[in-house]
Amino acid sequence: MCSEPRIAPGILVVIAGPSGAGKTTLAHHLVKTFPDARFSVSTTTRSLRGEEVHGEDYFFVEDAEFEQRLADGYFVEWAEVHGERYGTSAEWVRRTLAGGKSVILDIDVQGAIQVKRVFPGSILVFVLPPSPSVLMKRLVSRNTDSPGIVRNRLHAAEEEISWIGSFDYYILNDCLSNSLNRIEAIFMAESSRLKNLPLPPQVRAYGPERFHGLDQWKGSKVIVTSGPTREFVDEVRFISNRSSGLMGTGMAEAFRDGGADVVFITGPCCHSDPSSVRTIRVTSATEMLNAVRREISGAELLVMTAAVSDLRPASRRDGKMERGGGITLDMESTPDILASLQDDLAMERCRVLAFALEYGGEALSRASAKMRRKGASMLFMNRGDQIGSGMETHGNSGFILFDNGSSIEVPQGSKRIVAALIAAAAGRYLQEDGGLLN
Ligand code: ADP
Ligand code: 5GP
Secondary structure, eight states: OOOOOOOOOOOEEEEEOSTTSSHHHHHHHHHHHOTTEEEOOEEESSOOOTTOOBTTTEEEOOHHHHHHHHHTTOEEEEEEETTEEEEEEHHHHHHHHHTTOEEEEEOOHHHHHHHHHHOTTOEEEEEEOSOHHHHHHHHHHHTOSOHHHHHHHHHHHHHHHTTGGGOSEEEEOSSHHHHHHHHHHHHHHHHTOOTTSOOOGGGGGGOHHHHHGGGTTTTOEEEEEESBOOEESSSSOEEOOOOOSHHHHHHHHHHHHTTOEEEEEEOSOOSOOOTTSEEEEOOSHHHHHHHHHHHOTTEEEEEEOOBOOSEEESSOOSSOOOOSSOOOOOEEEOOOHHHHHTTOGGGGTOEEEEEEEEOSSSHHHHHHHHHHHHTOSEEEEEETTSTTSSTTOSEEEEEEEETTSOEEEEEEEEHHHHHHHHHHHHHHHHHHTTOSOO
16 A cells, blocks of 8 residues: 655645635645644634634734734734734744644735745645635635625635735635645645755665765865846846856755855845855855955865856946937956956865856867866856756756866756755765865
8 A cells, every 4th residue: 555654844835815715624624634734823803703712713812912913023924804913923933844844824815925025935825716606605604704794805805816926826716625635736746845945864865975975075165156146237227147046056055965164155036045054145246256255265165156147337327227219338247256266375275166058069078178267176067958957947957077087967857956966976076086075
């Protein structure tokens, strides 16, 4: 018999949608089905109704108490819904996730959007009632609200449904058994995700040095640059590129998992910072160079994942240029970070892992020439013209080239896994090479 474990690592699932759509039904189903899922009990100013129990359905509080909790920063999100206030405890959510449990929130649409801002890895599920008339029937048959309140809730549904585009999933809650299957499927798929989640501990049983480098980076300072940079034309527009920052984030996490003391220097991208890693946010190539210069002392490896913009406007205009008529921009090169650091004494000790995104034929020989030109010990080359690899994708594949002429092909995988393989391979190479990691 199949013994698929029903235990998931901590994920945050937010179930939202109009009142009466079926959120509570689906949220309670998850908690009953998955032993490690916990339901978040909200605080509300509305009064207890019917069979509700304080501390199980809600924490029912007076206005003044809600106000105090707001002032104390108690809520990760809160909203006024149908004239009453509701909020979710920040501390409870953080503690529960940190304990490896999953958290299920049953909240309104405004609250869901606030949660996504604080926890970008949260999964937003929109519960869509099949039609206004069915929604009305459900609100009436639930028998918890007066006709006036039912009318208000129906009216509010229109505005709430207009936010559906900000959600990750939707469930058309028509046939209940289908909806229950769907919410289970979403939960199971999301808890099996590798992106943004720690690798499952069982991975270590299959040759941990391939994934984690056996702590081979312990005690080493590693600087990882990541993301795009921006070069401003005026105060509104900029020149940049399609880098998502996912690969750089994966590299920072992989070196962290390998025991390194990682400094993560990232251009603007909207991912959350890798946990337990010192993160420095920059905007332009010059700012990235300055940050690397400040941090380079004591570093043993500089990982140049960032897609630094090569060009910038020769001058930045004040304010916002008027549209119309067309413009010609005078462009100049941005500083080459490695070339600019050449005279820095700290660079003598520091090895470089470069990255090259190549298009077209002869990609390997161009990448190899780039590695030598940059004085890098290693270079990861991926192809921009290969589906599923490169910029704005979750996956990657390519070749790691070493300055002794050898290379390793890295098969297609999530950026997280590809980053772990590169970090482990880089660690092994520098050790075997009599490098600095002894
Ligand atoms: P919400 O939490 O979104 O306000 P509930 O989960 O309380 O909604 O559901 C509203 C009412 O509709 C409840 O009486 C519930 O039992 C019922 N219900 C939920 N889903 C369905 C469905 N698919 N088919 C029929 N009734 C449903
Ligand atoms: P009810 O009063 O019917 O229990 O809930 C009314 C609405 O408030 C529902 O849409 C419910 O999901 C939402 N709600 C419940 N708790 C919270 C919360 O903590 N935060 C937010 N933003 N909405 C909540």
